[in-house]
Amino acid sequence: MVTIPDKRLTIRDIAALAKVGTSTVSRVLNNSGYVKAEVRARIDAVIAQTRYTPSEPAKQLKSRRSGLIGVIIPKINSYTTGEVVAGISATLAPSRCQMLLANTDNSVAQEQEAYDLFRRQRVAGVLHLATTVNDPLVDAMREAGLPMVLIGQDASHLGIASVIQNERSAARMMTEHLIENGHRRIGLVTVGEEDIQVGGERTAGYLEALQAHGLSVDPELIVRTSFKAEAGEEAAERLLRLTGSRRCTAILAVTDRLAVGAMACLHDHGIRVPQDMAVAGVGDSDMARMVRPALSTVHYDYAGTGAQAAQLMMDMLDAQHSDAARIVMPYRLALRRST
Amino acid sequence: MVTIPDKRLTIRDIAALAKVGTSTVSRVLNNSGYVKAEVRARIDAVIAQTRYTPSEPAKQLKSRRSGLIGVIIPKINSYTTGEVVAGISATLAPSRCQMLLANTDNSVAQEQEAYDLFRRQRVAGVLHLATTVNDPLVDAMREAGLPMVLIGQDASHLGIASVIQNERSAARMMTEHLIENGHRRIGLVTVGEEDIQVGGERTAGYLEALQAHGLSVDPELIVRTSFKAEAGEEAAERLLRLTGSRRCTAILAVTDRLAVGAMACLHDHGIRVPQDMAVAGVGDSDMARMVRPALSTVHYDYAGTGAQAAQLMMDMLDAQHSDAARIVMPYRLALRRST
DNA sequence: TTGTATGCGTTATCAG
DNA sequence: CTGATAACGCATACAA
Numbered sequence: 001m002v003t004i005p006d007k008r009l010t011i012r013d014i015a016a017l018a019k020v021g022t023s024t025v026s027r028v029l030n031n032s033g034y035v036k037a038e039v040r041a042r043i044d045a046v047i048a049q050t051r052y053t054p055s056e057p058a059k060q061l062k063s064r065r066s067g068l069i070g071v072i073i074p075k076i077n078s079y080t081t082g083e084v085v086a087g088i089s090a091t092l093a094p095s096r097c098q099m100l101l102a103n104t105d106n107s108v109a110q111e112q113e114a115y116d117l118f119r120r121q122r123v124a125g126v127l128h129l130a131t132t133v134n135d136p137l138v139d140a141m142r143e144a145g146l147p148m149v150l151i152g153q154d155a156s157h158l159g160i161a162s163v164i165q166n167e168r169s170a171a172r173m174m175t176e177h178l179i180e181n182g183h184r185r186i187g188l189v190t191v192g193e194e195d196i197q198v199g200g201e202r203t204a205g206y207l208e209a210l211q212a213h214g215l216s217v218d219p220e221l222i223v224r225t226s227f228k229a230e231a232g233e234e235a236a237e238r239l240l241r242l243t244g245s246r247r248c249t250a251i252l253a254v255t256d257r258l259a260v261g262a263m264a265c266l267h268d269h270g271i272r273v274p275q276d277m278a279v280a281g282v283g284d285s286d287m288a289r290m291v292r293p294a295l296s297t298v299h300y301d302y303a304g305t306g307a308q309a310a311q312l313m314m315d316m317l318d319a320q321h322s323d324a325a326r327i328v329m330p331y332r333l334a335l336r337r338s339t
Numbered sequence: 340m341v342t343i344p345d346k347r348l349t350i351r352d353i354a355a356l357a358k359v360g361t362s363t364v365s366r367v368l369n370n371s372g373y374v375k376a377e378v379r380a381r382i383d384a385v386i387a388q389t390r391y392t393p394s395e396p397a398k399q400l401k402s403r404r405s406g407l408i409g410v411i412i413p414k415i416n417s418y419t420t421g422e423v424v425a426g427i428s429a430t431l432a433p434s435r436c437q438m439l440l441a442n443t444d445n446s447v448a449q450e451q452e453a454y455d456l457f458r459r460q461r462v463a464g465v466l467h468l469a470t471t472v473n474d475p476l477v478d479a480m481r482e483a484g485l486p487m488v489l490i491g492q493d494a495s496h497l498g499i500a501s502v503i504q505n506e507r508s509a510a511r512m513m514t515e516h517l518i519e520n521g522h523r524r525i526g527l528v529t530v531g532e533e534d535i536q537v538g539g540e541r542t543a544g545y546l547e548a549l550q551a552h553g554l555s556v557d558p559e560l561i562v563r564t565s566f567k568a569e570a571g572e573e574a575a576e577r578l579l580r581l582t583g584s585r586r587c588t589a590i591l592a593v594t595d596r597l598a599v600g601a602m603a604c605l606h607d608h609g610i611r612v613p614q615d616m617a618v619a620g621v622g623d624s625d626m627a628r629m630v631r632p633a634l635s636t637v638h639y640d641y642a643g644t645g646a647q648a649a650q651l652m653m654d655m656l657d658a659q660h661s662d663a664a665r666i667v668m669p670y671r672l673a674l675r676r677s678t
Numbered sequence: 679t680t681g682t683a684t685g686c687g688t689t690a691t692c693a694g
Numbered sequence: 695c696t697g698a699t700a701a702c703g704c705a706t707a708c709a710a
Contacts, residue, residue, distance in 0.1 A: 008687095010686090010687055010688090011687065011688065011689095012687080015697095020696075020697080021696060021697035021698070022687090022688085022689090022697080022698090023689080023690080023691095023696070023697060023698080023699095024695085024696060024697070026688070026689060026690090027695095027696090029688095030689085032689095033695080033696090034695055034696090035695070035696085036695065036696090039695085039696085051479075051482075051483070053455070053458040053459050054459060054687080054688075055400070055459070055461055055686090055687055055688075056396075056459040056460045056461065057395075057396035057397075057399045057400050057405075057460070057461055057686095057687085057688095058396075058400050058686075058687035058688045058689090058702090059687080059688055059689075060396045060688090060702090061394070061396050061397050061400055061686090061687080061688070061689095061701095061702045061703065061704090062687080062688040062689045062690085062701075062702050063688075063689060063690090063702085064702075066396075067456075067460075068439075068460075071440075075425075076421050076424050076425045076428060077418070077421030077422050077424070077425045077642075078421070079416070081421075082415050082416030082417070082420075082421055083416050085415050085416070085440075085442075086414075086415045086416045086442065089415060089440070089441075089442040090442070093442075093449070093452075096456060098439050098440075098441070098456055098460060099439065099440045099441070100407075100437050100438065100439060100440075101410075101424075101428070101438050101439075101440045102428075102437070102438075103424075103425060103428040103429070103432075110432070113432075116392070117435060117437055119392045120392050120393060120394070120395040121395045121396070121406075121407075121437060122394055122395065122396055140390075143390075144390070229625065229628060229629070232629075257625075257629070260629045260630075261629055263631070264629055264630070264631050264633075267631040268631070286568065286596075287626055287629070289568060290568070290571075290596070290599045290600060290603055290626070290630075291599075291603070291629075291630055292602070292603050292606040292607070294603075303416075347703095349702090349703055349704080350703065350704060350705095351703080351704095354681095359680075359681080360680060360681035360682070361681080361682090361703095361704080361705090362680075362681060362682080362705075362706075363679085363680060363681075365704070365705055365706080366679095366680090366705095368704095368705095369705080371705090371706095372679085372680095373679055373680090374679075374680085375679065375680085378679085378680085393703080393704075394702090394703055394704070396702095396703085396704095397686090397702075397703035397704045397705090398703080398704055398705075399686090399704095400685095400686045400687065400688090400702090400703080400704075401685080401686055401703080401704050401705050401706085402686085402704085402705065402706095403686075
């Protein structure tokens with residue numbers, strides 16, 4: 001039986017209680033060096049009884065190592081982000097690494113702020129889920145020698161490890177699927193090019209497919225919108241203003257949310273999917289399987305993407321090498337009833 | 340656990356470069372005490388040039404204060420969780436607090452593990468988004484004197500601050516809406532009671548409404564399922580096995596996902612919503628507005644819930660009082676086309 | 679106003 | 695095998 005001092009316990013308290021030196025306690029805590037079984041047992045007992053928990057900050061101060069990984073995301077409440085973070089979380093957990101999460105709301109200022117806070121906390125590395133690549137920030141980080149892995153954007157040419165999807169190829173394949181189904185006029189609902197992958201690459205894939213099949217690109221069929229909830233509906237509304245032979249017979253939306261919004265609009269206009277108009281999305285969010293008709297879309301392994309990025313970080317950290325790996329995740333078409 | 344690249348500057352380096360003492364640097368860093376403007380400028384210049392970033396762990400070791408808040412969630416990739424975390428994040432950011440996120444996958448073991456890691460990191464407090472209340476854990480935390488706020492579960496009777504929704508009342512109100520629309524046989528798609536609020540309270544609200552209106556409770560109309568993707572469809576399938584007058588004319592699902600799943604099933608059976616059968620959900624996830632017919636549901640302010648919890652934590656931290664506040668968030672019916 | 683010295687809780691070194 | 699003791703980077707009481 002030992003008395004528990006009511007302050008926060010330190011390793012010294014444990015040592016005193018167990019009548020040993022602090023170094024011996026440290027050894028049993030870290031399983032390093034030799035400690036006589038009997039002494040070890042005594043110390044373990046004291047630790048268990050006192051519920052002693054070593055201080056990570058102190059440990060880090062001394063050992064200069066951190067169990068913290070900073071994770072930057074543009075928006076927490078999105079399907080994609082959720083999946084990626086879940087993958088990261090699952091991969092980090094076994095290493096007893098903790099995730100410091102910063103939501104930037106797509107603001108460069110907040111991104112900067114987040115990086116600053118991460119540096120103060122002395123995170124071991126940063127996983128950055130990005131929609132665009134902020135060069136000054138990348139430079140600063142590299143200069144600071146902070147290991148980082150970019151998710152969703154390719155900056156391997158800048159020496160930054162990246163885990164990405166082949167967005168262009170995926171969008172092209174989905175567009176070709178529509179073409180193979182006989183569609184010649186395919187509407188595109190997309191977003192601004194600031195979002196390099198979604199607004200840029202997916203759009204490029206669509207264009208590539210049309211050109212490869214000798215179809216002309218009609219600017220009237222391309223509508224750029226935003227990510228807000230009603231965006232898909234509004235975009236489809238625009239597309240429906242075209243009548244007769246100018247109207248498209250299929251719509252490719254660059255995200256599932258946009259696609260589902262478009263389907264809602266078509267439904268409200270009494271236009272049947274896919275008989276009157278086919279609709280396809282990209283991303284395979286949970287919604288895709290649940291709506292009716294079920295949405296044809298591109299399936300990405302977002303959880304796997306997060307896991308890969310986290311694993312890459314762990315590897316970089318304990319190998320000390322930062323050879324700017326570039327991992328391209330696989331994708332597949334998930335064809336359902338909407339096309 | 341990994342070694343940090345170690346060419347990092349310390350406050351001593353800055354002091355040397357600016358030709359002052361470390362305490363003066365500390366004073367300008369923290370805006371405390373008096374520093375001659377000229378000297379301050381010189382130090383600021385050095386800090387800017389060197390991109391010096393003070394070490395939070397060291398600071399914490401000295402001052403025994405932490406800028407870390409632990410956040411425990413059962414599942415990251417859900418609409419509700421995303422919103423709550425977004426609210427927390429937005430509230431914490433201005434105070435330059437960082438969020439340590441732990442995903443427990445609804446496992447008690449992982450929950451325990453997360454708390455343990457939080458204690459090691461010396462987090463200032465814990466925000467816990469819970470589906471059930473784990474008494475031993477609560478006891479341990481209280482004993483450890485770690486401030487905490489429970490989100491989604493009421494443990495104020497145990498002396499734990501809680502931010503909750505009035506689930507029972509909300510479910511009852513939605514059920515009454517269905518009753519007022521003339522429905523007498525209302526199916527319930529719910530989940531296990533381990534999830535106290537969703538499986539327990541929302542179900543209780545449904546029962547209360549029936550009883551208050553003198554309607555009998557038919558066990559055949561209550562199906563308990565899970566949260567998995569196909570759960571809603573399967574549950575509706577079960578409900579449809581009842582024919583003629585035994586079949587319900589409306590379905591209340593305890594989450595929007597379940598409701599949307601049920602609607603998909605009805606669609607596949609050629610049953611029109613709401614003409615042949617009304618469907619209502621709870622939660623007002625983004626899906627609710629996007630599906631067709633748009634889903635009638637209960638709207639909760641999840642982001643506000645997270646924000647309140649975070650604010651409560653900040654208050655507890657700087658007032659040092661922990662009077663077990665209990666905040667009940669408002670809700671409202673969001674009636675759309677499905678009922 | 680400014681600088682010096684001390685200690686926060688650990689680990690690592692180095693004698694016992 | 696074990697135990698003093700010196701850092702780690704910072705804030706702060708105390709001196710100057």
